[in-house]
Amino acid sequence: MVKVTLVKFAGYLVKYLYNKENVLEGKYMQTQLSDFVNLQTLTEDLIIELAYATPNNFTGQVVYDFTTAIARRGSVQKLAEASKILKKQGYRIKVWDAYRPVSAQLKLFEIYPDPTFVAKPNPNFSHQKGVTFDVTLTDLAGKELVMPTAFDD
Numbered sequence: 001m002v003k004v005t006l007v008k009f010a011g012y013l014v015k016y017l018y019n020k021e022n023v024l025e026g027k028y029m030q031t032q033l034s035d036f037v038n039l040q041t042l043t044e045d046l047i048i049e050l051a052y053a054t055p056n057n058f059t060g061q062v063v064y065d066f067t068t069a070i071a072r073r074g075s076v077q078k079l080a081e082a083s084k085i086l087k088k089q090g091y092r093i094k095v096w097d098a099y100r101p102v103s104a105q106l107k108l109f110e111i112y113p114d115p116t117f118v119a120k121p122n123p124n125f126s127h128q129k130g131v132t133f134d135v136t137l138t139d140l141a142g143k144e145l146v147m148p149t150a151f152d153d
């Protein structure tokens with residue numbers, strides 16, 4: 001009985017110290033920032049043109065049926081920061097893809113089952129987790145800059 005209680009107490013102590021350290025180091029920040037937000041609520045300068053919401057992508061098909069770009073708050077804040085810096089230099093960011101549901105990823109992977117180009121369906125990864133963007137740059141009027149390849153080439 002005493003042994004069990006002591007083990008339990010040790011468990012609580014380890015948990016307490018672990019949590020205390022994480023709070024002090026700000027590691028819980030990510031959890032607080034993990035909610036999803038609309039990209040355009042954090043910056044109006046972004047141009048949103050979700051390619052997989054149209055047939056104008058490498059599949060030739062509509063992959064999902066929404067046109068609002070969302071992602072995790074922390075990632076959107078970083079994108080907004082980059083957008084601010086680029087605007088001062090005369091550029092805007094055009095977003096071709098942000099959060100992508102696992103069902104959409106499954107569709108992409110079925111069409112192109114090459115994990116070096118399309119990630120395997122996994123809610124904890126990249127677009128499916130809401131922490132990745134497919135982007136290009138435009139001038140301030142919204143004209144795309146010439147890039148070495150087109151989207152997804």
Ligand SMILES: C[C@@H](N)C(=O)N[C@H](C)C(=O)O
Nearest residue numbers: 117118119126127134152
């Ligand atoms: C398909 C391409 N736009 C892409 O997003 N690839 C990465 C690897 C992904 O599927 O997460």
